[in-house]
Amino acid sequence: MKEEIAVKSFTYAMKGKKALERRGITASVRRRASDCGCVYVLSVDSLEAASARGLLIENGVKLA
Secondary structure (H helix, E strand, C coil): CEEEEEECCHHHHHHHHHHHHHCCCCCEEEEEEECCEEEEEEEEEHHHHHHHHHHHHHCCCCEC
C-alpha cells in the first residue's frame, strides 16, 4: 500500500525524490489539486513512510 507525503513545491518534491532514492526508498511525484491551489506529493510504500518523512526533513525538504 502507498502513502502520500505532501511537500510545498515541485522543486521540493524532486529534491525529496532524489534524497529518498539515494537511500533505497522508491518514490514517485504526483500533483494534487487542493483548495489552496496545487500540492505536490511523494508517494512511498506505507511501511517506509515514517523513515521517509525523517529523511525528507533531514534533507531540508519542506513538508506541506
